Amino acid sequence: MxxxxxxxxxxxxxxxxxxxxxxxxxxxxxxxxxxxxxxxxxxxxxxxxxxxxxxxxxxxxxxxxxxxxxxxxxxxxxxxxxxxxxxxxxxxxxxxGRRKLPPPPQPSPSPKPAAGPTNGFQTEAHVLVRQSLEDINTLTAPKPTKDVNGAQFSYNRDNVSPNTVWSARGVVAVPIYGHHGPPTEDDRFSPRPAFAVAPFIAFDKVSNSNSSKISSNIDNLNFGVVSETVLANVGREKPTDHYFRVSGGVNTDFQGALKSAYMKAEWEPISTANFINAPYPQFNFNVVPLFKIRGDYMNRVGNIAQPIFAERHDALRFGPRVGLELQPVSGLGLWPSWFENFTLIATYSFLQDTLTRRNYSLFDSTLNYNIDRDGNYAVSASYRRGRLDETGAKVDQIMVGLAIKLNDLPSVTDNR
Structure with a gap:
């Protein structure tokens, strides 16, 4: 024995x-x-x-x-x-007796136990800068800046038209989140709650100087608050983190004229074991299948004409958002070091208005090349085609410019 x-x-x-x-x-x-x-x-x-x-x-x-x-x-x-x-x-x-034991140590005063991690409730506030609310991902476990899309700015001059185009698209959020301290080894397979609330400002602006191009302009300024509740490590065999988000706010233009008020909700599961919104190595790339379910209610405010309110003054929409994130596996010498700086994120979202049966879809893709080690700055090329969530207006835009990202929020739910 x-x-x-x-x-x-x-x-x-x-x-x-x-x-x-x-x-x-x-x-x-x-x-x-x-x-x-x-x-x-x-x-x-x-x-x-x-x-x-x-x-x-x-x-x-x-x-x-x-x-x-x-x-x-x-x-x-x-x-x-x-x-x-x-x-x-x-x-x-x-x-x-061929080997001798050392003499027993003399008793000494017991040292005071070191202060361990607190289990009391804690709150913190931080700042996130992204391309859109979708790129905020999770408030309580954000991705590193090198893996996400940043706020994008570009300038283009056509001397033949002539036409000057200024474009800006991004979101600034200040998450305030609460949790019970950093995860410990005992939390690895235990359900673990956390939540966050984040006021945000989102902007989407395309300005053409040529009057014949005005129909292509975009003028959306969004103020709101998003909240997130997460129940992590659900299921012992293949644990899944369930993220539930609710947001509300108003859409305006850059002059401050109101367009609409809205409430939104979404559910996003994340599971490394099931490869849902988590990386899967394939052909020397990290492939991340993206998935979430969304719903929103929007009500017209003000007199600005918007396609989403062509038949009614309100809209109730539901649908999925799916996509793919692709990154070269880094740090193993499988690729040239410069190639490891690329990230491609492509998504397709679909919403159906249950009140009018109208459909709204949007394809949105961005290719980033990080120009610093931490990925705070990138050269970014994006393409989107479909209808904007905020107004239902058509968009068919290619944008190349500088992307700026900020992420000083540490994870409070990620136990990996």
Whole structure:
């Protein structure tokens, strides 16, 4: 029985208490990945990535898996038996007196316990800058700036028309969120609530100087508040984070004339295990399937004509938003370093007005090239076609310019 306990203790020590380190004396990440790919022809990229992480995090894997083919149960069992035999031999030497135990330590005053993380309710406020409300993603667990679309600004001059075009599109939000402290190891598989409230200003402006192009102008200024409640880690086998958001506000033009008032709601599930709104490695890219369900109620305010209110003074719409995010896998030497700075995000949204049966769809895509390491600035090219959510007006626009992003909000729900 004692020998069984010793072996179990050795196995527990292998998987719990060993620090992260790189494999054996000097292999870089690129060299390690190259060795794994060479040793595993025909194996899926996901399996090879598991071997890579094993070598990065587990010294036992580094010691036993000398062929870079992954740690097997038989290899692990043999290693545990060997360590248990060594422990037995040294314990016998202490028991026979061949090895001497050190004298017992003198009692000393017990130090005061270090202050641990508080479990009390906490609130914080931060700032986010994005291209649109959709790009805010989650308030309580925002993505890094290098992975998102930023507020976009562009200028174009056509001397033939002649025509000058100024474009600006973005949102500034100030999330104020509440939670019960940073997640601990005990929270990893426990449902964990958090919520946030964020006042925001969203702007969408396209201005043409040529009077014949005025029909292509966009003039929307949106003031509102969005709230988010998240229930994280629902389901033990394949945990899913459920994000519920409600927002309300008014749409105006840049002169301050009211257009409409609205209430919106949406549900967005995020699950790494199920690859919902979470990355899935494929062909040396991180592919993120995007999905959410949305609904809104809008009521006309003021006298500005808008296509969404062509038949009624209000609209009640529901529908999905789906899309894809594509990024090169970075840090493993699979791509040239400059190529790793690209990010492509493409979405298609559909809303049906239940009061008039009219449909509103919008395709929206943006290609970013981050020009700084943290992704706070990017050269951005976007294309959108369809009908704008705010007014129902048609849009068919290509925009190339500078994108600015800001994200100083740490995650309070992400346990990964």
């Amino acid at each position: 004692s020998r069984l306990v010793i072996r179990l203790a050795v196995a527990a020590g292998i998987f719990v208490s060993l620090p992260e380190q790189s494999r054996a004396q000097g292999l870089s990440d690129a060299e390690l990945w190259s060795a794994i790919v060479k040793a595993n022809p025909g194996k899926s990229q996901r399996d090879m990535l598991r071997i890579f992480v094993c070598h990065k995090k587990d010294p036992v894997c580094q010691t036993v898996d000398t062929e870079f083919k992954g740690l097997t149960a038989a290899q692990l069992a043999a290693y545990v038996r060997k360590q248990a035999d060594l422990i037995d031999a040294q314990a016998a030497e202490y028991e026979s």
